[in-house]
Amino acid sequence: MRIDVITLFPEFIRQCASVGVVGRAQERNLLTVESWNPRDFATDNYRTVDGRTCGGGPGMVMLIQPLRAALAAARAAAPSAARTIYLSPQGARLTQARVAGLAREERLILLCGRYEGVDERLIEREVDEELSIGDYVLSGGELGAAVVIDAIGRLQDGALNDAASAEQDSFSNGLLDCPHYARPMQDALGAVPDVLQSGNHAMIRRWRLKQSLGRTWLRRPDLLARADLDGEARQLLEEFRREWLAAQCSQRAGNAPEP
Structure with a gap:
């Protein structure tokens, strides 16, 4: 080109x-x-x-x-x-x-x-x-x-050392990208999620899609409104919402003053 x-x-x-x-x-x-x-x-x-x-x-x-x-x-x-x-x-x-x-x-x-x-x-x-x-x-x-x-x-064939990188970018599938981590697995700032250390590729794929959906819901809900989600994606998004809302409630309860 x-x-x-x-x-x-x-x-x-x-x-x-x-x-x-x-x-x-x-x-x-x-x-x-x-x-x-x-x-x-x-x-x-x-x-x-x-x-x-x-x-x-x-x-x-x-x-x-x-x-x-x-x-x-x-x-x-x-x-x-x-x-x-x-x-x-x-x-x-x-x-x-x-x-x-x-x-x-x-x-x-x-x-x-x-x-x-x-x-x-x-x-x-x-x-x-x-x-x-x-x-x-x-x-x-x-x-x-x-x-x-x-x-x-970066989209020219052969420009990226790993062509899959472009396929996983934010917006490539209409959603934001999932979080990414590198070694060490344990650090003073926290640990890499267990699922990414499991070696279970099916679970890792599911986790990444779930996080991608969740991030899009939190940060760019306008993208979700245009996305064509299949049954698995809708289920994972609902799981993320429930878990996120539960975490927010728990955090608020933990920050509440002692009676």
């Missing part, structure tokens, strides 16, 4: 894409990340990429010409067609399901805005999709692009 990024800060993108799982994916030729600076395509001596907002008001807007030329160069750099995505707080919220869909594309071009954003005419004519990584505003689209690259890069 190839991802081209249109950005005023190409070095930032290169550094983000050179480490960790994404860096390994590039080393294994599973992913290629390239960056293009619109300033290199500006036509004036000052390499101007922004102009004042039409109609007045504060801030500057990124100009059409340098961005359009950068997009054309990125598209011409490889033969396959590329889906162009603008990172914007006004875009659809990025989800794991959308990441999985984008990971199946041959090519993507990520457009990073700055200042007050990008001239709307360029968005209407040159952009296929707008994506947001959250309901907040950043100084530019580079952090959002880095998030998209990382999320997509």
